[in-house]
Amino acid sequence: MSKKIAHCIHHTHWDLIWYFTVQDAAVQFSYNMKEMIRGFKDGKIVNFFMDGQTAPIDEYLYMHPEDELYIEELVRSGKLIIGPFNSQLDCFISSGESVVNNLRLGIKTARKLGTISKIAYLPDSFGHSYDFPKIFNKFGIKDFVITRGVGDSYELGNEFYMESNDGSKLLVCTMLSGYGYGCYAFKEGILFEEEAKDYNKISVKSLIERLLKFSTVQNEFVFPLGFDQNPAILDIPKKIEFYNKKQDDIVFKLTTWEEFCNHVRAEGKNLQTHKSELFSTQYHRVHKSIFSARSDIKGLQDRCERILTYELQPLMSMLDSLGIEYDHGIIDKAWENLVKCQTHSSANLTDETNNYIERETKNVLNLATSAKIYLMKLVSISLEKDNSESYPLVVFNTLPEKRRIIGSFKILTKTPNFKILDENGDNISFTVVKSIKKNCGVLRKDAELIDYSKFYYETDIVFKTCEFNGISYKTFSVIEVDEASFNLFTQYDRFIENNRYKIYQNQDGIVIHDKKLDLKIEKAIYIEESGDEGDSFDYSYPDHDLILHDYMDNSDVDYRISKEISIMKIKGKMLIPSDLSKRKTKICDDEMLYSIQISLKKDSDVIEISGEVDNKSEQHRVRIVFRGTSKNEYSYAGTQYGYIKRKTNPEELKIWREEKWFEEPSPTFPLLNHVSMVNEDYTVSVFTRSSKEYEFIGNNFSDISITLFRSYGALGYPDLNRRPGRPSGLDYMVFSTPECQMKKKNKFELALYFNKKYDANKITNAYVEYACEDSYYQKQDFDKSINPISYFPTNPLSKPLPRSYEFMEVKDLDGSFGTIVKSDLSESYILRLYNNKNHPSSGGELIGYNNGKEAYITDMIDELEIVDVSNKLPEMNGGELRIIKIKK
Template identity: 30%
Template sequence: MTNKIHVIAHTHWDYEWYFTSNESFIQLCYHVDEVIKALEENILDYYMLDGQMSIVEDYLEVNPEKKDRLMSLIQKGKLKVGPWYTQSDQMIIRGESLVRNLQLGIELGDSLGGADRLGYIPDAFGQSIDMPKIFSQMGIDKSVFWRGLSSDKMEQREFFWESEDGSRVVAYNIKDGYFVGVQLIESDDSESLINQIKKDTASSHIALPVGGDQRYVDINLKERIAGYNQNLTKDQLVESNYDNLFSEIKSEEQELPTIQGEFLNAEVSKIHRSIYSSRFDHKYLNDKVERRLIYQVEPLMAIADRIGIPYKKELVDKIWKLNLRNHAHDSAGSCNSDKTNQAILQRLIDADQLSYSVVDYLTRKISESRDEIKENQITVFNTLPVRRNQMIKLKVSLAHADFAIYHKGKKIAYEIISVEKHSNDPVRKKENPSPESYYFESEIVLPIELNAMGYEVLDIVEGEKGADSTQSVDENPFNHIENEYYRINCVDGQLNLYNKVSDTLYENFLFIEDSGDDGDNYDYSPPEKDRIICLDFSEGHVQYVKGELESSLKISGLFTIPVNQDERNQEEYNGEVPYECCITLRRGAEGVDFQLDMENKAFDHRMRLVVNGDVKADQSIADTPFGTISRPVIDPNLESWQESGWKEEPTGIYPMLNYVNLHDGQKSINAFSKGIKEYEIIGSSSKGIALTLFRAVGYLGKPDLLRRPGVASGNQFKYIETPDSQLQKKLKFKFSFMVGDTFSEAAAFTYYQNYAVSVPYYQHQSLNQFTTTLKYFVMQPLPETVPNSISLFDAAKVKDVVFSSFHKSRDGKGFVIRYFNPADKKIDDGGEVMCLKAIQFWGFTNMAETLNENETYQSETIQLGAFKPKEIKTIYIQFS
């Protein structure tokens, strides 16, 4: 059979790596010049600019005069750009972030002549189970990727990659890497190269990508193709692109096999299945920014838009783009040099400041523009489409220590956590503040039910007794905290949890595990001589802080561990890691909240929080961008990976976005996290969850690791020290745990959103000018007052599906709300969403937001209908 070899000229442009984006930007400016010249002068027929638009945007920022020439080449199909904004990681990045990435990339590409509709993923460390349905909903029906596919899942390179809802794309696996075709330029051994790329192909049309990391334009490509063709008898090389490749594969009318699932195996390429714990400080901050953008900024802007504050799409896009640049696979993984990680951290800080400033501004603007505004009123915002009936924390600044709180005319209970007395007199060196300048800043917790997707007002009456109780401190070591669901105590340094509902005692429920780490920024690897230390709280100072609404168990102390690997080898323990641990129970809450603050003072080690669940299960369930995935506790390839020549051990370490579950027929343990992205199921007959808190390592890449033999990852020729990755700093970890006897995917997502999405609020007062960053400065209220309360939706009748996002549509004319089925079973009826404001129409759309205007509805009740397994539904709404 004669094979047609499609030679595809491209570059893989790592946004940053051991170099910074600024350093590679200079080369980019000259590189794109060379690409334009090569295409205009027919030195090349086609060229692919790595499928990401951020580098095109950067180039045009300083070369605006080249825009028309660039557009001409894109319009002619000679230059392939998009559809991504950045080449995103898929394993620890939220689904809505992936959608915004593709939306922004496609819009920018289309504005320049047409974004390529190809799911191009040349180097990401694994492919998410949800990508086929994301691609399909963005109008993309084909995909090219390299890493993660193993022969036990699929032997041939061409196949249908399918999601559980039936969405699918035609996939092509470049299993020898996006750089394999460089041999065409550098080697005359045509037979060896052709045999290599023909292996495992079923089609007579075969891809030969010619390019590499930041590689120059191969101006002799035509000459090399001609030379190879002279030596080949059965095969022919042609300049081509992936559109042509897929078109010709389709024309063969072969029946391609179908596969579902994620691709996270390292048979043919490294996959770095423990990169999810590198630079926890980055992961934590990115998680915080993503959460705020999706669950607060976009809904708040939509609420504000409905009352006369225009939705600033360009502002939201600016913040998204800033954060999406941190989602490139190396950037998200943090497998970079220190100088690059410093730049990433600064972008994360910038995105954090911008996003919380949007929340601060809008909550204040709305609050100070209300109808009947009164001093000390608190405007409270619910940015989720369901009523929230839970405990919330507020800080209020008042002239009196005593005060009452009313909601809708009804006095509500609250509990005082702490009170601080401050003065608002101007600061002077020697003068004492005047007595009348003092005010009280009180932190309180209160139960409240808030209407969905809107805001409402709390009234404060000063001088009236209102608090039901003030939390008290008890240091009796034999005491405990409890609510309706749990009782928790600390006995001899061991945390014990009793589940009242199931009458089950979990002894030593939470503890810390410390071990050595001989790995690098890519991977954890145990040292040849390791010493695993189980740390309890026996040396800690224990306090039971008790209240009627909220109680906490607080422990502070020092974990004593080896300072470094030399001490670990010698069984010496001279390292001290200060910690503060707080475990909180709230009235009516089904979960246990846990916060651990530590200051790492040790090197080359890994610390994990172990949830000792005593569950008998051989599968774990973790959340994914738009659903869940079940993974084996022990990988079926674990015993044979070395003899099979895999690139790294198929360890039981896996990624998570926000939660992981372990359950059997009797017990279910859910662990929810704000920023932790890695877990492993440990134990033999009874199992628990190990959540990786952080890894402290000192090199970008190291060779010959126990879990990853062979050359170093990153740079094979030089040790690059990364002392910042030793994380010698204060670290904050936040979790919540839910213990029961059954598991529901949708209920777990709902619990997570209530736990992780805080309630924004603003107090109208003039005593304390620093409750928000810019409160010190005056603000102009809206010219027309706004209602004292508003609620856009009520999704109380939605069932078994998960809210994903609510924001203004990309065309600026309507709004979009999205739900998905997180389970792998069909839902006959997802329930209904009630629009509480008049609408013109609604209709189902997709992630690309293309709407069939002939299939719209005028009813203010949105019937979600049936959901296929793991299906995503997006609804377009135009309000009146």
């Protein structure tokens, strides 16, 4: 019988943060790198694979610039292999732009140091997105190395092809036995002894047998030499020589991932093709309910993504075309800090490290918001003068489609009354929400010393704008008058309503009536509260649960209506157990207060739902549920650049315990942007601007539940109902996390969207518009604290800006807007569009800035000019992610 071949790959898996701090990791990595450099110089290290990341190298070079030239020499020679990622991402709730910028920043560092690894390496991410082939291929990446997410039900070998719905493919190499199963035994010289076991206490021998069983290259397997936070192993060739002499069954040979992937392409047999996500819990834990751990932090990260993607980047691109230079440094800093907070275990850590992630995420939010406000301010102070005595109010549309924006605006004036004129001088109808008299003079304790001439009025209003043509801005004029005509909210005691919906409370709860579909749903929204015996990695139901529901039938309801928007405010409380001991005895000894606001904008098909839940209890889960009326066998959930169809009741639930899976294959799933119930009569979609987890529940899985928050007290419990065996994290340690009990007001922002049929592009476009926040700036000198960056004196541009400007529109697109950015490599703009459907659709027409410009379909790594689309955008293929380069 021929000898087996073990392909040894020297590596480390490097977590930037975990139960240890980022500083712990930085110090350890510094000394590891110094040791590695000595090892290379002394000839004791042949090559080293740096975990597919560049963030640790970036940090090291920031602290040790003296080593940059030698590290560059190692990278250029292929001895030190870095990239293509900046950091190891969360594969399901990182947006498309987060994934793209994670790769872009990693490639930027690798390119600077000499050589870019084209191995997409995610050894510890908890499953993998259906969209990865289409994203990675755009960066010239064809090979993908993973550990988690593969199971027998997929009927795949260790090596297979993964294909997105656009036909993009990756060769996937799976480390089915883990990325360090034999590393310690190898180093200790006991590899072929009985005590050679991995971190799950499984024998190395049986793990090798598992790999050989599923290998597509007969009698060959990967033997990774490295593990979590491990330094380089010195003198690997000598150790390989020792094992090759010690036994005759296996030949060990040192290789690289690039060499192994090429070997599989040449020698692999019967490689299958997988056309879906990778999310199995059979051989490794993927923590299917990790997406609700510290939901507050995940909501912050969601907001950062939305502002950067749909607001700041388009705004910067538009203003760059007017001569205000696109600031790559600010964009890079924001994305770099954000993606490092979105690791595969983001916000499910100790309280100390969670606080760090929250703080860093808030820093990103502040940076993005400050940049956005500064640019809007610069426009407002640089406008061409008009003849009226008015305060310019500049409103921005940052999406490339025609829109009328119904927005909330804060207006500051000297007098209580004012009017708003559009660019044609016509009056704009608006509704006053509230008005407060304030003083911008010097504050004094003695009232007689107050300068009453410094009083002004701060008025919150709502109005609907005239139509915007794509990415553009318009200037409205706020003019003070003695008397003004405006609308006020009026109280009503029956319902809220717009052209599409009527919503009200009856004796059974909340009713949503869709007048267009002639659909009425009773008990349409309710709250579910239940116990949670889990930890920071996973929800787990307790042995003795008490599941409670509140249909809001007894809640206090207040209806307020106006011409532009109608609002239903709901306030209520639930009596719930204070902890698991009380739940076991069915004692409800705590009040959980909640307030929910349902908003209907004029002519909108989106029902906006926001609120907060004041939590004082421990070890429980709170979900808001949207009721359906039909059976759902599948959910349809948005991905980075498309959607995925998932079973609401996986068959594997029946056999996972018997077959000793690592984790229950729960139907709890990540909620990236939207999820839909689809049946013959109607489709209901839920959009999120906060919560990141859903599950279909109820009779026939008719209802969509969204996890608002989980309350738990530890990182890593053993022997959970949904996750048997050792604790996740450290197998011998449980870390207390009292702040994860979420004892505070937990906020959420969601929306409902009804359709007759499931149209993935239509749903995604409605989500994108919902995802955008109002972008406006009023030039005023009353209050510099509304936007703190307004405190800084700023010079207007030397050349005045037009009072309105149209940058770019994509007309008649049957697809979705990704974003638009300024190129890193040229004086061009990069427009990202995508088709959510599985069949071809209209590519639309570029109008505005593109007129007379050259435009090409391109890639993401070198911006090669692949197809000239200067005159017309061709039809988009099913599932296509399209990158368009528009020359400036």
